[in-house]
Amino acid sequence: MMKASTQHEHMSAAGRDLDEAEVLRVENLAAHLHTGGGVVRAVDGVSFSLRKGETLCIVGESGCGKSMTALAILGLLPRPAGRIVSGRVVLAGVGDLAMLSAEAMRKVRGRSISMVFQEPMxxxxxxxxxxxxxxxxxxxxxxxxxxxxxxxxxxxxxxxxxxxxxxxxxxxxxxxxxxxxxxxxxxxxxxxxPQVMLADEPTTALDVTIQAQILRLMNRLKTETGSSLLLITHDLGVVAQMATRVCVMYAGVIVEEADVGALFARPLHPYTRGLLAAIPTSRSGGARGKLSTIAGMVPNLARLEPGCRFAARCPDVHDRCRMAEPPLAAPEGAGEGGRGVRCWLHLSAGPVAPALEAAP
Amino acid sequence: MSDATVPVQDATESRTRHVLRTTFASWPAKLSLVVLTLALACAIAPSLIAPRDAFLQDLSLRLLPPAWEPRGQALYWLGTDQLGRDTVARIIHGARITLLVSVLAVVVSAVIGIAAGLAAGFYRGLTDAIILRLIDMQLAFPLILLVIAVVAVVGPSLTNLVIVMGLSGWPRFARIVRGSVLTVRHLEFVDAARAIGASQFRMMAHHILPNIMSAIIVYASFEVARMILLEATLSFLGLGVQPPTPTWGGMISEGRRYVNQSWTVAIAPGIAIAAVILAFNILGDALRDALDPQLEDRT
Structure with missing residues (x-):
């Protein structure tokens, strides 16, 4: 017990740089998977912050690093291939999870932060x-x-x-x-x-009526227990129903971050726009029309080209996108709180804008 | 459409019962159960079952043929050995040592094998490599030679025999366990246990081991049969339990010299060995079928 309490003091010291309302802050988190085909940069500098009572959705297609982000936060990356290479995961009252020993991390899991998996069966x-x-x-x-x-x-x-x-x-x-x-x-x-519950596609394996029940349940429990929810999904319907804030992930990085209303009202990144366009609606053609898709595939994260990761699939691609990767920054003329986008279209046209984060 | 309508049945009951019922459904399995029960009864209380003292020598009655042959005597159903001891009584007494040694040896090899297999399958990496090489090394070494060496050094006592036989069996156990662990450790409930803060020991003991128990039980039943055979082999070579304690293998070993005068002395314990091994194997098969959910006929 002595050990635990001293560790706790040390931890809370590390956790002091969180805002009052923040329960979890991820800073520049990078996790690599060492595979036979090279080093896969599954999570490549992800930052976000989760406030008390908030639901943060991480949305993106398969293989974009959403689940790896969750596993990295919990210290559950597949071993021995996976490793956190840099960044901090600061949990209120605990400290930097990335720095904890395996035993200390074990005590945190389930108690301060826990996870619901995709496959209930x-x-x-x-x-x-x-x-x-x-x-x-x-x-x-x-x-x-x-x-x-x-x-x-x-x-x-x-x-x-x-x-x-x-x-x-x-x-x-x-x-x-x-x-x-x-x-x-x-x-x-x-x-x-726990203060934070992670849910990795908790409703994907369920049929639609049950999905709705489970989502309502999670919303209710979040309010009743006062915990915050980090919800990982590829379903924008779920995002619209659940999220307070949204992070759109693509190829291991966050490409857009916004409050849920702002994101749906005015998506900025071409990838987000593509995702929203791909949602089937009653207007989008019914039986006759084709569903909108984003052409191409997620790039191989073991062999990334320089430049914007979305360049190969982007409808609005221009020269600059192929030269340098845009930073995640507040878009031009942004008055909206805490909005960020990783796209040259929305950054000042001058020479490479000063990055919010350490430029690669 | 409500997801709340699945009735709760009493599942422990049905599961255990189901396994038992399926296991003993066929007549060979029932017969095997009878054989094993008989063997077990002999092992537990040989003096109650045996018609006379197994150690009583009577040189005037040596090498009697079985009762149904012309020279046979009615009270000695399977005749007597070279010292005039009753073969039936000796087989019944022999069951005790034979089964005791075999079952204890399986317990020893199961304990070592499960621990090694769990560690290898769970930790992988260096631990796995070391344990696998140990397994290979031991399997490459001729067993009989190993036993001769060990017995030559420490002497052929019952304890030593159990330990040596147990050590001979752990590599196979470890392999079976390791293989099962590899299939189970990636199932999501293991990750889920990790995600709520289960320790590694807890994950192994509570989440992996119970889920591979059926494979272990089935393998153990086969292994008992193998150990009976091994004990018989060692006794036959004179490395097993020493006379006058009767064991089935030892009886064959002693009796084979007199097989011309009285064939039952060597053949009868051989039949006992064959029957018990067959029974263990049939039950092992039936148990495997009953425990394997993919072969289950119910939904």
Whole structure:
């Protein structure tokens, strides 16, 4: 216990540079995967900040580094290939997670920050009762008795909207549907009342009606428990329903950051515009018309060309895009709070603008 | 469309029951159960079951043929050995040592093998490489030679035998466990456990081991059969449990010299070995089928 408390003091010292309202700030985070095909820069200098009670959505297509960002924050990068190479992950009251030892990080996971995975069908251990699995999460972090943990677990089951929680406590995962299992996963993630819950595509594996239920549930729980939500998704519908702020990721970097309203009202980056155009609407042609797509593929993150990462697919590409990578900066004439875009179109036309971050 | 309508059944009951019912569904499995129960009963209380003292020598009755042959005596169903000891009694007493040694040896190799296999499959990297090379080294070394060397140094006691046999079995166990761990460790519930702060030991003990237990149980049942055979081989070579303690392998070894005068002395314990091994293998097969969800006929 002594060790833990001294460590805690040290941590809170490191966490002091967070604003009052901030619970999680990621600064210039870079995570590399060392594979047979070279070093994949899966997360290449990502910065964002999550405020108390806020939902931050990270949106982007497959392979753009969203999940890797989440895993890097939790210290769960695949080993031995994955490694955080630079940057800070500052969690309120804890400090820089990237600097913690494996054991200290283990104590943080589940207690101060937790995660809900994409696949509810396989995220629960098939050989244990769900109640046991929730109790386990509590007992790992808190010195309370089995009975107390059981009571808490039942309360959690009730909180996530599982009917007759007393009976369900003794159910096995295979006896529950996908939606119910995801509720259990959320109960596990929230069992120790973490400040931040990460959710990596929590509704992708569920059917549409259940998706809506789970999203509503997460919104409700966020308000009730006062935790903040970092939601990773590729579904702009989910973003519109859930987000306070949005970060659009492409090829390992954030290309646009904005409040949700501003993003949908006036998307700036060509990639964001492409994503929004690709949403099927009742006007976009129905049976006759083709859905809009963004041509091309995400570039190979092991062999990045110089210049803007989106240049090869960008409809508005010009010479400058191929020469240098734009920084993530406030767009020209931005009055809107905290908006950022990584595109030369929206940066002052002069010589390369001073970057907000260390230029590569 | 509500996701709240799946009824909760009592699942432990149904799972255990289901496995038992499926395992013993066929008649060979039922017969195997009878054979093993009999063997177990002999092992637990040989004096209650045996018709007479297994150690009582009577040179006037040496090498009697079985009861149904012309020279046979009605009370000695399977005849007697070269010292006039009753073969039936000796087989029944032999079950105790044979099964004890085999099961303990499997326990020893399971403990070492599970620990090594878990470590190799979970940590991968250097740990994995070292353990795999150890496995290769041991499997490349002739077992009998190893046992001869060890017994020559420490002497052929029951404990030594169990340890040596146990050590001979761990590499196979470790391989099976390692393979199973590799398939389980990437399932999401292991990552999920990590994400709520489970320690490495906890992940291995609570999240990986229970999920590979069926493979271990099935392999152990085959391994018991192999150990019975190994014990018989070692006894046959005179490296096993020493006389006068009866073991099945030792009986074959002693009896083979008199096989012309009384064939049952060597053949009868051989049949006992074959029957028990067959029973273990059939049950192992049935258990594997019952525990394998892909072969399950229910939804």
């Amino acid at each position: 396989t995220s629960l251990n098939p050989v244990f009762r769900i109640g046991w699995q929730i109790s386990e999460a509590i007992l790992m972090h808190e010195a309370i008795g089995r009975e107390a943990a059981r009571a808490r677990a039942i309360a959690m089951l009730e909180l996530v909207g599982i009917p007759s929680p007393e009976t369900r406590y003794d159910a096995y995962p295979h006896q529950l549907s996908g939606g119910m299992r995801q509720r259990v996963m959320i109960a596990i993630a929230l069992a120790c009342q």
